Every structure is written in structure tokens, then in C-alpha cells.
Amino acid sequence: MTSAAPLLAVTGLNAWYGEGHALHGVDLEVFAGETVTLLGRNGVGKTTTLRAIMGLIRKRTGRIAFDGKDLMRLPLHRTAHQGIGFVPEERGIFATLTVDENLVLPPVVAQGGMSVEEIFDLFPNLKERRNSPGTRLSGGEQQMLAIARMLRTGVKMLLLDEPTEGLAPVIVQRIGALLATLKKRGMTILLVEQNFRFASRVADRFYLMEHGKVVAGFPVGELPDRMAQLHEVLGV
Amino acid sequence: AEISDGKVKIGILNDQSGVYADFGGKWSVEAAKMAVEDFGGKVQGAPIEIISADHQNKPDIASNIARQWYDTEQVDAIMELTTSSVALAVQGISKEKKKIDIVTGAATTELTGKQCSPYGFHWAYDTHSQAVGTGGSLVQQGGDSWFFVTVDYAFGYSLKDQTTKFVESHGGKVLGEVRYPLGSTDYSSFLLQAQSSGAKVIGLANAGLDTSNSIKQAAEFGIVQGGQRLAALLFTLAEVHGLGLQAAQGVVLTEGYYWDRDDKSREFGQRFFKRTNRMPNMIQAATYSAVTQYLKAIDKAGTDETEAVAKQLHSMPVDDAVITNGKVQADGNMVHDMYLYQVKSPAESTKDWDYYKYLATIPGNEAFLSEKESGCSTAGQ
Amino acid sequence: MTELTLREASAKTSARLEWMLVGLGILALLVAPFLIYPIFLMKMLCFALFACAFNLLLGYTGLLSFGHATFFGGAAYFTAHAVKVWGWPPEAGILLGMAGAALLGLVMGFFAIRRQGIYFAMITLALSQMFFFFCVQSPFTQGEDGIQGVPRGMLLGVLDLNVSLNMYYFVLAVFLIGVFAIWRIVNSPFGMILRSIRENENRAISLGYSVANYKLGAFVMSAALAGLAGSLKAIVFQFATLTDVTWQMSGEVILMTLLGGIGTMVGPIIGASLVIGLENTLATSGFPVTIATGLIFMVCVLIFRRGIVGEFYARIFKRAGKD
Amino acid sequence: MTMIFGIPVQAFLGQLLVGLINGSFYAMLSLGLAVIFGLLRVINFAHGAQYMFGAFVGYLLLTHLGIGYWPALILVPLIVGVFGVVVERLALSRLYDLDPLYGLLFTFGLALVLEGIFRYYYGVSGNPYAVPPLLAGGTNLGFMFLPNYRGWVVVASLIVCFGTWALIEKTRLGSYLRAATENPRLVQAFGVNVPLLLTLTYGLGSALAGLAGILAAPIYQVSPLMGSDLIIVVFAVVVVGGMGSILGAIVTGYMLGLAEGLTKVFYPEASNLVVFVIMAIVLLVRPAGLFGRDA
Amino acid sequence: MAPTDLDANEPRVVLSARGLRRDFAGFIAVKNVDIDVRHGNIHALIGPNGAGKTTVFNLLTKFLAPTSGRIELLGHDITRTSPARVARMGLVRSFQISAIFPHLSVLDNVRVALQRPGGLGVQFWRSLAALDRLTPRAEELLRSVGLDDARNRLAGDLSYGRKRVLEIATTLALDPKVLLLDEPMAGMGHEDVATVSSLIRSVARDRAVLMVEHNLTVVADLCDWITVMQRGEVLAAGDYATVSRDERVKIAYMGTADD
Numbered sequence A: 001m002t003s004a005a006p007l008l009a010v011t012g013l014n015a016w017y018g019e020g021h022a023l024h025g026v027d028l029e030v031f032a033g034e035t036v037t038l039l040g041r042n043g044v045g046k047t048t049t050l051r052a053i054m055g056l057i058r059k060r061t062g063r064i065a066f067d068g069k070d071l072m073r074l075p076l077h078r079t080a081h082q083g084i085g086f087v088p089e090e091r092g093i094f095a096t097l098t099v100d101e102n103l104v105l106p107p108v109v110a111q112g113g114m115s116v117e118e119i120f121d122l123f124p125n126l127k128e129r130r131n132s133p134g135t136r137l138s139g140g141e142q143q144m145l146a147i148a149r150m151l152r153t154g155v156k157m158l159l160l161d162e163p164t165e166g167l168a169p170v171i172v173q174r175i176g177a178l179l180a181t182l183k184k185r186g187m188t189i190l191l192v193e194q195n196f197r198f199a200s201r202v203a204d205r206f207y208l209m210e211h212g213k214v215v216a217g218f219p220v221g222e223l224p225d226r227m228a229q230l231h232e233v234l235g236v
Numbered sequence B: 001a002e003i004s005d006g007k008v009k010i011g012i013l014n015d016q017s018g019v020y021a022d023f024g025g026k027w028s029v030e031a032a033k034m035a036v037e038d039f040g041g042k043v044q045g046a047p048i049e050i051i052s053a054d055h056q057n058k059p060d061i062a063s064n065i066a067r068q069w070y071d072t073e074q075v076d077a078i079m080e081l082t083t084s085s086v087a088l089a090v091q092g093i094s095k096e097k098k099k100i101d102i103v104t105g106a107a108t109t110e111l112t113g114k115q116c117s118p119y120g121f122h123w124a125y126d127t128h129s130q131a132v133g134t135g136g137s138l139v140q141q142g143g144d145s146w147f148f149v150t151v152d153y154a155f156g157y158s159l160k161d162q163t164t165k166f167v168e169s170h171g172g173k174v175l176g177e178v179r180y181p182l183g184s185t186d187y188s189s190f191l192l193q194a195q196s197s198g199a200k201v202i203g204l205a206n207a208g209l210d211t212s213n214s215i216k217q218a219a220e221f222g223i224v225q226g227g228q229r230l231a232a233l234l235f236t237l238a239e240v241h242g243l244g245l246q247a248a249q250g251v252v253l254t255e256g257y258y259w260d261r262d263d264k265s266r267e268f269g270q271r272f273f274k275r276t277n278r279m280p281n282m283i284q285a286a287t288y289s290a291v292t293q294y295l296k297a298i299d300k301a302g303t304d305e306t307e308a309v310a311k312q313l314h315s316m317p318v319d320d321a322v323i324t325n326g327k328v329q330a331d332g333n334m335v336h337d338m339y340l341y342q343v344k345s346p347a348e349s350t351k352d353w354d355y356y357k358y359l360a361t362i363p364g365n366e367a368f369l370s371e372k373e374s375g376c377s378t379a380g381q
Numbered sequence C: 001m002t003e004l005t006l007r008e009a010s011a012k013t014s015a016r017l018e019w020m021l022v023g024l025g026i027l028a029l030l031v032a033p034f035l036i037y038p039i040f041l042m043k044m045l046c047f048a049l050f051a052c053a054f055n056l057l058l059g060y061t062g063l064l065s066f067g068h069a070t071f072f073g074g075a076a077y078f079t080a081h082a083v084k085v086w087g088w089p090p091e092a093g094i095l096l097g098m099a100g101a102a103l104l105g106l107v108m109g110f111f112a113i114r115r116q117g118i119y120f121a122m123i124t125l126a127l128s129q130m131f132f133f134f135c136v137q138s139p140f141t142q143g144e145d146g147i148q149g150v151p152r153g154m155l156l157g158v159l160d161l162n163v164s165l166n167m168y169y170f171v172l173a174v175f176l177i178g179v180f181a182i183w184r185i186v187n188s189p190f191g192m193i194l195r196s197i198r199e200n201e202n203r204a205i206s207l208g209y210s211v212a213n214y215k216l217g218a219f220v221m222s223a224a225l226a227g228l229a230g231s232l233k234a235i236v237f238q239f240a241t242l243t244d245v246t247w248q249m250s251g252e253v254i255l256m257t258l259l260g261g262i263g264t265m266v267g268p269i270i271g272a273s274l275v276i277g278l279e280n281t282l283a284t285s286g287f288p289v290t291i292a293t294g295l296i297f298m299v300c301v302l303i304f305r306r307g308i309v310g311e312f313y314a315r316i317f318k319r320a321g322k323d
Numbered sequence D: 001m002t003m004i005f006g007i008p009v010q011a012f013l014g015q016l017l018v019g020l021i022n023g024s025f026y027a028m029l030s031l032g033l034a035v036i037f038g039l040l041r042v043i044n045f046a047h048g049a050q051y052m053f054g055a056f057v058g059y060l061l062l063t064h065l066g067i068g069y070w071p072a073l074i075l076v077p078l079i080v081g082v083f084g085v086v087v088e089r090l091a092l093s094r095l096y097d098l099d100p101l102y103g104l105l106f107t108f109g110l111a112l113v114l115e116g117i118f119r120y121y122y123g124v125s126g127n128p129y130a131v132p133p134l135l136a137g138g139t140n141l142g143f144m145f146l147p148n149y150r151g152w153v154v155v156a157s158l159i160v161c162f163g164t165w166a167l168i169e170k171t172r173l174g175s176y177l178r179a180a181t182e183n184p185r186l187v188q189a190f191g192v193n194v195p196l197l198l199t200l201t202y203g204l205g206s207a208l209a210g211l212a213g214i215l216a217a218p219i220y221q222v223s224p225l226m227g228s229d230l231i232i233v234v235f236a237v238v239v240v241g242g243m244g245s246i247l248g249a250i251v252t253g254y255m256l257g258l259a260e261g262l263t264k265v266f267y268p269e270a271s272n273l274v275v276f277v278i279m280a281i282v283l284l285v286r287p288a289g290l291f292g293r294d295a
Numbered sequence E: 001m002a003p004t005d006l007d008a009n010e011p012r013v014v015l016s017a018r019g020l021r022r023d024f025a026g027f028i029a030v031k032n033v034d035i036d037v038r039h040g041n042i043h044a045l046i047g048p049n050g051a052g053k054t055t056v057f058n059l060l061t062k063f064l065a066p067t068s069g070r071i072e073l074l075g076h077d078i079t080r081t082s083p084a085r086v087a088r089m090g091l092v093r094s095f096q097i098s099a100i101f102p103h104l105s106v107l108d109n110v111r112v113a114l115q116r117p118g119g120l121g122v123q124f125w126r127s128l129a130a131l132d133r134l135t136p137r138a139e140e141l142l143r144s145v146g147l148d149d150a151r152n153r154l155a156g157d158l159s160y161g162r163k164r165v166l167e168i169a170t171t172l173a174l175d176p177k178v179l180l181l182d183e184p185m186a187g188m189g190h191e192d193v194a195t196v197s198s199l200i201r202s203v204a205r206d207r208a209v210l211m212v213e214h215n216l217t218v219v220a221d222l223c224d225w226i227t228v229m230q231r232g233e234v235l236a237a238g239d240y241a242t243v244s245r246d247e248r249v250k251i252a253y254m255g256t257a258d259d
């Protein structure tokens, strides 16, 4: 798994919101097929890391290589075409679009995506509501829709920002199962998660962030040894 | 007495880029130049010069230019002066500076009424002449019941009121009126009201694009075919040309000049056409006449001194390619014959710019207010 | 050398520069009528005051009004009517014009400040169009003839304004007072609040300021001063006509301000002089004025956003930064 | 005869129909403005000029190339649309990061230039554009004589308005547009070329103005002045409608056309004011406009 | 950090809301929220993103009108009062994104806040020198937050953390009875967090503070009372110890990967 070059390599990434310096040199790597989780308290810069990778934050420095290509210079709308899909924290479901329209909104960027029918097989309750406006869905359904619409596009890698946030435990389980399915299909996932229990079940590796930096990285196997550190940093 | 500064300088001040640019515009300047050439380029041995400016329909720009012309550029007279606000303002300045102005482009009777000037002249037409021409004569032609479509401001009212007076004095009657706001684009509603009034004549008491649009839309609703007549109270050849005969046919209007009226007017019109590729309308032609008459007056007075020239202008008859039977009243109004025309149908038109069918002549003393009626205080002196 | 001292240095430079310019400017205006045609100068001063009043709103409150012609032209009508028909002395006529403009400003402002940004602009435009139609139809404005032949009269019963130089120095005095008033408003406790509202409206609210009232206040003051300019113009030119209440006039004052420099004290004055000068020049050039005006607008917005004075200051700052 | 408010019901119906025809132009123009504003946050002051431009292109195609009304109906929107695309690429796209007022001022300048150019070359008294022979004449509807061409204008505008509405509400391109209105950055992060979309939107809005222009040519004089006064009324329509929805712009356009039509019967002197008066009332009662969402 | 015994002498409630609700086009952002802010207390509002914390702030300060519910400030019903008036009554807020006047000097930022009393806000005929008498008080405030060295700088040039400090200083200038702070520590470095914490603690002595904060260390350290929100509703309320033991809070917010 870790033999080849990483699919995504981030080195020395800095980012700013206006004058707020949010990232202070983030380094991380994600290999093809892996699920990696970014841990950290509120406000340490997890979301910012994902947004900076996508190019949603303009004011950034450092290096981001994806599949051997430099993402730093691409215009925003070309990034996705390299094969990265983004599921934002606030989900980004469009109120003026129906579920169906939300689902087919992101353009297909590569072969190998799921068809709409396959997606509906995976999420039967979305199919039921395919004609309602996107934001009429419950939070959990919206989260599913936000993930589902990236599956059509054929991306190699998903950036997921707190997919379980605000969701009831049952739905969290469903999403956990979904991530497992995706992983089996070979999807690479970079996950940001506050819900440590959930993260520990789906991830292969972890990065721990503090103050806009990655302060530690370890595989799932080392988890028990790391509990003390996590306790201190995350308060868990 | 001789020519001041060794030359005679005439300023043509009008709208060359705004809404009245077709009324006189650059073509009036051309007409003035023609007049100078026809006069031989010199008067009393002094060269004649025409200068011009675009007042953009702004009275303040016009006054500024007028003052500057008079004070620093030795301009002896200003002519044309489209739009009444500009004409009145410049006439005021001319009066103050004791200079001659001859208005050909504005319609208001104020110029020779309350705001008249001993050195101010009004040449081509005014709201009164339009009203008499179209109103009075049309009744005699059988158009004895009227409905007005009036633009809702002073200009529209005065056209309508004066026309009403003549319609009634000739035994016709006015069935109704609809007043619409300036700058409307759609007239169908008003035209429908006019149509359902059953009046024989629909009087359009408006000007410019308003009139063009009402005529065009009247054609669309088949008003003329339906047997009603359209009388445009202020409408000129340039606009008929812009509208096209298909839409304009049957419209009745009054003009002081039409190129195809007689040999003299034809000769002038065709020469003008050669230079500008268009036939002159009554304003442009009147500018030619005004310049010519002014030069004649200087020649006769032997000087370009204002009082002397004004005296000559007041006393000389006007009779040229443009104006017939003209004479200047004490109030500065040059009264002359006006003509009632009807726009030809495309079938009746046999050549380019062959647009009008002659209906009647309105003698000058009927067409214009007499100096007693005008309300001009200097006229009595 | 810190950025702070640089900024201070350049602020001082620009303050000193501004005072020097003001001194020179006043001097120039005092002798100008002996060199330049006075009526042109008077017109320039009227429009410069108009542009400054407009800038009080746009430059210092951040509100783009597309209806300022209403106040300029409206006041001209009021003054012309009072002086000509009622026989008021000029100073009373001018005060009436100002008061009328302020009242119009109150009404228009009442509606317009309910919305922000471009909506504000569109609403002022629509309302001023209503006023235009009112002026067209109302008999007291005399339609397209306009109120003509307004007597200049005797100022305070002693100074004969028909004498060109008297008129000029009166206009200059009013202009200077008007500009001083604007300068005072901008640099007053009230102006401070206006600036803070422009910088961060929500924060100003949270500090307890009733932003709507401040905006309305600024709107009315701007309207009154625009009215002062219009009244003055009516006396200078001795007429009031429809031209001054058209939306094109509202556009023109925006152009003057934009060209000179939004939010600078001197900018609108320079912008106004240029536009007026340009109109005069173009009048005899045969080049259509609207095209020129439109082109200047486009160029200003695209590459010259700070305007002449703004760019000038920016240069000075830059140079001060290098020393 | 049956009467409504003191006038014969037939005349009343006639006037309603006439109002609807005017409403057609308001609807088409405010629709274009709303589409442009919705996505670009630019108040397109040049909309009136582009409408005039459309009419002139039609006129020039006819007089110089002999291309008649029907082909012009396709060509004119294309030409005006391409013109819009060029304007957006060269200028407007540089202004998005700035205060929206700059977009307004730029398009204001553009409007002046366009109008000035046509005024300079073609004068102001207007140029004729004949009703296409197919639609010449009129039909007697019993309560009024309806010129066929006007009937066609109502039909065409309904088709265009609802076509545009359908394009935006029912197609993929439309879902990009709507989504980009809500959250342009995210849509771009999905891989949609939003800058291109913005360009095309301005092109589309301009094309709509051009189409309205060629539709208007046979009714009104083709004149450089035809757009500048109309645009202010259309602005008021837009303020009344609010910037919330495409449908809102369309419906408000027709509604105010009707309101104006009725005023022309009962109190014609005020027919130019009625839209502004309605605007003032709406502002007092619902500052965001009839269909607008809270800003 | 020992939980204070609140029951013993409960300070008076200065700001309270009952049944607060706000809809956005069919979406309920805040529903049925009851909240009591007490004099002398530092009260934290926490919850996952989008829980409705900022919306509650906007409702309390009247920047948004509640769809239903009732708000009382110092015993007055302010449910229908304008935001500026509420501010004048002593309820002042800060914003999530730092709210200063960037092109005014630091001193002027504070003076703008001091200007309102005494009608100094509307005097358009006086020169700016009229404001000089506010300077001592403004300087005192700046000194108290450690910004006195920056008094003449443009506020926009300050670092992010110092902007927040400045914002708190302007807020204090109004001498508010109730202070609402939206994420006051967001974007601050460690040192600044400490400064601001002690600042908040010191100002809270004779007024009430309600703050939104994600930094749980700060919350645990500073706050006397905590309300946890989730999906528009109050999930739990109590002191830190109580709240952090609450299972639902763990699930919704703090995470449940216990020991």
C-alpha cells in the first residue's frame, strides 16, 4: 500500500483567511486506496487544509501534488478534473435544485463513476425524494447526497469534511458502511473527523493537527499507544 | 458706418448630437454656408464667416457659447437656436448685448410675445402657424370633428389650444382629448381611445419621436384606412422620410417650405441635396433664408451695426427660394405663407423624396399672430 | 523604518500638499475672471459645488445616488420662481432653493435608504425620473421653455449682481462657503460616524448608531448643498430649465466625481472643471459629446478608478514610501 | 353595452390586451436584467442600449444585406449576444471583485457610447422597419382590432420568457446557473468552468435584449433613443419584482404592463408614473420586492 | 476549575430569551431556545457548526427578527426593538469576522464608540477637535487592553489577534451591561488567547458576558455556565463539568471516543 509514490502529497502548505494565518506548514501524504483521517480540535485548520487542497482558498503557499501533477497553479475549476472530489463541511446542497439535479450537478471527470441507478441502489431513500428541493432533506440525507453526487463523477479521491457532523448515530453507522464500500472499490479518502470513534473504525492512518500544523502521523495499529497524546490534544 | 472687425461672422447654434439633431443639426450649418456662397462670400467688401456649435440642448452651454461668441469672437448674429429653452435664453442674451438673433428651430410664440426682443427674429414657424395651418384649413376640407392626442406639457397644450380655437372658429368641434406623458413609447392605448371617439380628424399635438411613433402605430391599427385623418401638428419632411411613406401616408401637416413646391424651391432643394444627400426640411431651408436676408440687410444698411441691420430686417420683404410673401412684424415675427400638405401613399410617390401632396395655402397674416395679439411690448413702440 | 512612520509621513505630506493646493486654488480663483471668461468660471464653480455635494454622499457615506439632478435642477426652479415671479431678493431665493432641495432629499432619502448598493442607485434614479415628469407637466416650470429671464437683482439690497464681477465674486464666496461646509461635515464628529458606517455598517449599528438616520441625514445635507449649487446656477444664468433635472445630469455629476476622484476633497472640483471644459470644447468640435462622456466613464472604471486626484495621491504616497 | 368602471367592457378588454403587449417588452427586458444580475451581480445599465442595438442590427441587416425579419429574428440575438460576450470578457470580468457599483457605472458608460454612435450615424428621427408581410394587417377580435404583429409579439415574448425560464429551471445548464448563483465557488470546485458560465450568461442576457429590440422594431421607430427611457422603467420593474426569481421578473413585467395599460385608460397623464408609484409602495411594504428574498 | 455554587446566591438575570425561533425560507435555524444570561457570569454558547449559535446572537442583538419568541433585556421586552436601540440599552456584540473600522486609526476606532453619548455623533458643524475630550478615556481603554502603543496606527494594519482585542476595547467603551462575543479567540495565537481570556475575565466582573467559543480549554477555564446547541435547539445547559459529562453532548459535540 505504501510502496508507490503517494497519490496526494502536501508539503509546507500555508493558508490565510484575509490576514488570519490559518495553516502554518501542513505536510501530509495519502496513498492510493487509503483512508486517512485528519484529527484535531475545532479550529485547528482541518477544513482549511481540505479547502486549500481544492484551491478554494486563494491565498496559499507550499506544494500540493496529486497523481504527479502540481495543483497549485491550476484554476479552481480544473482541480476537480484531475480526479478529486470535495464534500464540504456545510455539505453544499443547492436549495434551488432538486435532489436529482443536485446529484447530476458535478460534471463527470473520468470513466469509472457510478451510474445514477447504482447510486440510488446504494441510497434508496434519496430515490424516494428525487424531486424535492435539495435542502428539504434531513441533515443525514443531505450528507448522503453530498457524498453520492461525487460518486458519479469518477474521481479517484474524495475529500470528506466531517461527514458525520450533526447526524444521528444510526446514520453515522450507515455512512461508516458506505465509506467501507467505497474503500473496497478502491477509492482514496482523506477524511476530516471530530468523531473519534467513527474515525478510528474507518481509517487506515491518522494525522493529528494542532495550530495549523500536522503534529503527528500514525497508522491505525498504533492507536492504543497514542491514546495518551490524543487525550491531551483532543481532550478525548 | 462700416463692417465691424472687418468681417461678418454668423454663429449657427443648434443641437447637433441630441434629440433635435435631425431637425436642423449639421444640415442647418450647411444651409447657412450655401447662403453665404450664394451671396458671393462677401458683403460690403467684408468676408462672411459661418461658425457653429452644438449646444447639446442645454441652455447653459448655449448661453455660455453665445456670450463668448458675442464678447470675444466678434460674432454679429446667432441663428437657428433649436428648442425653446435655448432660443429664449440666447434671445435674452442677444437683447442684453444688442445683437441680432434669428430663430428658425424653435416653436414657442413667446419669442415674439412676452419675451420678444427688438433684435430678435423668428423665421420659419411657430406653434400658432402650425395650429392655424392644420387646424383651420382641415376643417375647411371637411375635417370638422376632432380628437386630440396631446403630449402632457406646455408645448402640447399650446398646440392643442391654438388648434382648437381655429377648429371651432371654422365651425368644427372637438370631441375629446387624451393627454399622455412625454416620452411614451406605446400609443396604441391613446389611439384606440381616439379611434373609438369617432372623430374625423385625430390631431397629434406632439413632436419628434412621439409623433413618429404615434403615426407608425396608427398605421398598424389601420386608423387611416378606417377613414379617420391624422393631423400632425408639428412634423417635418425629415421625419416623414424617417417614417417611410408606408406608415406616414395620409398624414396631414403644415410646413413653410417644401422642396417640390415651385421652381425656385426645387432648384434650392436639389442644390442642397447635391451637398448633403438629403432634401432640406423647413428649418434648414429657413436657416438659408435667414442668413440670406441678414446679409441683404447688411448690404442695404451698409453696416453690420445692430440697430441699423435690425431696422432693415424689419422693413424688407422676404421673398426667396424658401419663403413666399414674407414680411417682418414689429414683434420680430416674420410672417409668410404656410402650406397644408398631405403625405402621399407609396403608389402616388413617383420619385425620391416625393412625399407631399399640396392641399392648401394659409396666407401669412392668418397663419401668424399679428403684432397686436402677440403680447410683445416693444412692438408697439 | 516602519510602515507606520511612512504612512504618517505621507499623510503629513498630503495634508500639507492639500493646504498648499487650497491656497493656490483660492488665489487662482480670485484672479481667474481677469484671464478666463467669467460666465464659464461661474458655471464651473456651480458644477464643482454640485459635484462636491454629491461626493459628500458617495465618497464619504458610500451611497451612489443616481438622482441628484432632482436637487440641483429642483432648487434652480424654486429659486428662479421665487426671484422672478414673487420678486424675492436673490439671497432669499437661494435659501428657498436649498430648503426645497433638502425637502426633496428627505422624501427621496426616506425611500432610498431602505435598500443598499445598486438598489439604492436604481431607486434614486426612478424617483428622480418621477420628479422629472413632475417638472415637465407642472405649469410653474413653464415646460420646455423653462423659467427664463430671472433677474439677478441686488444682493442684500446693495450689491448689483448684474455686474459680471460682482456676480463672480458672489458665486466664488458661496462656492467657498459650500465647500467649506462639506469639508466641515466630513471632518466633524458626525462625519466620523459616516465614515465608520461606510467602513463597517454592522459594527456601527452594534455600537448603537441608528445607521438609517445618519444616512438620511447625509442624504439631506448632500441634497441641500446640491440645491445650493443649482440655485446659484439659476441666478448666474438667469434661467431654470428641464436640462438640469434629467437623469443625464445625474449621470454627469457622477462622471465629474469619478473622473476627479471619489472621496477626495479636490477631486470633484477638478472633475467638474474638466467635464464642463470638455463639453464646451466638444460643442464646437463636431465630436459627439455623449460618445466622449461614455468613453471617459468606461476608461475611468476600468483603469482609472481612483480618479485624477486619487491617482495623484497614490503616486505621492508611493514616492514618499521610497525615500 | 356592458360597462366596467364606466367604460365599455370591450374597450376595457382592448386596453388590457394593449397593456399585455407592453408588458411583453417589460418582461423580456427585466428577464434579461434579472438573469445577468442573478449571476453576475451587475446591474446592466446598457440593457436599454442593447435593446436599441438589436433593433438597429435588424434594420441594418435589412437595408444593407437584404436580410429580412425572420432570419433577423435568429441573427440579431446572436450578434448582440456575441457583442455581450466580448464586453464581458474585455471589461466586466475585471470588475467582479469590486463593488457592484462599478459594473453599473461601466455599463452606464457603454450605454452612452452605443447610443451616441447610433445617434451620430443615423440621426434621431428614427428609421422605418416594416411589419413582415406574413403578419401585416390585423384581426378583428370583436372587442378590438388587433394588429397581427402585436399578437405575434405577445406570443413570441411568452415563448421567449418561458423558454428562458425553462432553460434555467429545467436544464443542466440551468442547474449550473442556479447553483452558481447560490455558491459559485463550490460549483467551480466541482469542475464547472464558472467564468465561462458568467460570460455566456451576459451573452444570453444581451441576446434577450437584442431579441426584444428586433421584436420592437416594426412597432416602434428604430431610433437610438428607444432604449434609454425604457430602461429606467424596466429598472423600476426589477425593483418591484425583486431579484429573487426568474419567474418573478417575468410575472412582474407582465403585471406592470397591465397596470400601466389600465392607467392609460383611467388616468393617462399618470401612465408613466404608475410603475414608479407601485415601486414606492412595494418598497414601503416589502423592501425586498414582490418575489425577492431577503438580502 | 471548581464549579461555582450557583444556587447559593444566584445573580440576577440580565438577558433572557424564551421560545426563540427563526426560520429561513422554510428552514428552521433556531427553535425553542431558552437562555438566561446572568450578571457577573461568563456564559458560553457552544455547539457544532451550523447549530445556530451565530443566529441566536443575531436574534438577541436584533440583527435578525425572531420568527417567534420573546427577548428581555434588563427587564424590558426588546423583542421588537431596533438593533441600534438595543445597543444603546447596553447590549453590545462583537462579530465572528472581526469588526473594526479598518481605515480609521486605533484611537478613532475607540472614540467612535465613545462618541454617541452627549450627542457628539450628530454634530456636523463642529470640528473634529470636539472629540479631543474623549481621548483620555479612549487611551485609558487602550491601555487596559495593551493597545496603547498602537493608538495612531490604522486599525486595518493590526494583526488578527490585536484586531480582536481592539474590537473588545471598542465594545467596552460603550460600558455595556451585557457583552456578546462571537468566537473572540478565533484566529488568535496562544499568547493572545491568554491576554484576551484575562481581559474577558476582568471585564465580566461587573457585567454579563455571553460568548460563542470553540476552544474548549478556554471554555472550561473561563465560563461559569454553558449552553450547548445542536441543530437549532438547546441540547444541554449547565457548568462545564455537568455538560461535559452529558452523553448527548459528547455525541453531538465533544466526541465519544472515551478512554
Ligand SMILES: Nc1ncnc2c1ncn2[C@@H]1O[C@H](COP(=O)(O)OP(=O)(O)OP(=O)(O)O)[C@@H](O)[C@H]1O
Binding pocket: A017, A018, A020, A022, A040, A041, A042, A043, A044, A045, A046, A047, A048, A049, A089, A194, E049, E186, E187, E188, E214
Ligand atoms: N472564512 C473564514 N474567515 C476567517 N477565518 C476563518 C474562516 N474559516 C475558518 N477560519 C479560521 O481558520 C482557522 C481554522 O479553521 P478550520 O475551519 O479549518 O478549522 P477546523 O479544524 O475545520 O475546525 P472545525 O472542527 O470547527 O471544523 C480557525 O481559527 C477559524 O476561525
Ligand SMILES: Nc1ncnc2c1ncn2[C@@H]1O[C@H](COP(=O)(O)OP(=O)(O)OP(=O)(O)O)[C@@H](O)[C@H]1O
Binding pocket: E024, E027, E029, E047, E048, E049, E050, E051, E052, E053, E054, E055, E056
Ligand atoms: N440568512 C440565512 N439564511 C438562510 N439560512 C441561514 C441564514 N443564516 C444562517 N442560516 C442557517 O442557519 C443555520 C445556523 O447557522 P449559524 O450561523 O447560526 O450557525 P453557528 O452555530 O454559528 O455555526 P458556526 O459555528 O459555523 O459559526 C445554518 O444551517 C445556516 O446555514
Ligand SMILES: [Mg+2]
Binding pocket: A043, A046, A047, A048, A089, A161
Ligand atoms: Mg472544519
Ligand SMILES: [Mg+2]
Binding pocket: E053, E054, E055, E096
Ligand atoms: Mg457562527
